[in-house]
Amino acid sequence: MTRGDAEFVEFAGAASARLVHAAFLMTGDHHRAEDAAQTALVRTYASWSRIREGDAYGYARSVLVNHLVDGWRRPIREYPTEDVPEQRGADVADEVTTRRWLVSVLGALSPRERAIVVLRYYFDLAEAKVAEELGVSLGTVKSTSSRALEKLRAAGIRAPETQETCP
């Protein structure tokens, strides 16, 4: 394995979970999220020699988000149900509830609004950086972000109600 490949393997191991989760937040579908993260990493690897010295994570994130924002135009694969986490027993009910709540409130947003919310509040990017990654103006990010937050408040951005477990 070349040094560049070894670096990519390390990079992919470190970046996968966040990329998949970001994609899940944007799609509400874990299978689709994995597909999207995989696609982003394939494209990142294809350009690895050019980007490895720079912001490779930013490149992968940008590819992922733009791929998903465009993705609504493609045929969407349907999956029957959201799969249940396999581990961390005691927290599973809370986590499932929180994931459902997140999918529900984020589902009220358009693809681009969701992308901006995820970039701003999951990746903690500044508005100017969000504009750069999405290839839109700063004004578009500000107005879309504001509109998204209004929708989130209307959709119930308050904390999810914890699901009662059996006594």
Added chain:
Amino acid sequence: MSELKRLRDAMRATERPTALDVAAIMRDGRRLRRRRRMVRTGGATLAAAFVAAAAFTVVDRADPPPAQHHPTPAAVLPTSVAPSDAPPAPVGGVVDTGIRYGAEERVYYFVPVEVPHVPRVRIGLVGGRRLPGGALTADYLVNDVKGNDRSAGFHEIGCDQSDGRLTDPQVPTFGYFVGPAHSIIGTVDGQNMKARLARWSEDPQVVIFWFDPTELAPGVPLDGIVAHDVHNRRL
């Protein structure tokens, strides 16, 4: 606790450990890299092939012979899947858009593609330019990566977000729709933009569309797109 902090916390609390197949990612990445190289080579070959075809037309019309062609390196974005072996040659007519860059004109045309394990995708749509000598460039190729390239509705849409790094000038947003579309409207930030349409010479059900770059800047993602028939019914 503020609402945004709750949202942030919820986003982070629901992260899961994930293990993607890195070996498969690297294998597909290598394949994509090879395809990109092939398309760059294929673009130049396509330019030569087109000039040869144009020469026959010119002889029939007794026009002056075409000027020497000027093949330019083609670029392809990661969204594309390139043909694997044969160099791309236009399938059917080349659509002139009237969008000019000096002496060059933006054109769209289909080329044959082969997508591994997707046998019913056989064509891809290229955004290219017609050079002063008549040669074509292949600047941006999009094609389906699953399903059937003639299924009803919208197919892959070319949104050139290279920001001038790979294509110069950037390719206006384009794509094709299969069905009796009479108008196609794209939306960005609540503003509607009407696409220009042209039917494909090989199949009148295939409607090639593109957006005027003065109305929709290349690279700006659409929020939505709809097609209507001649009776203004949504398709």
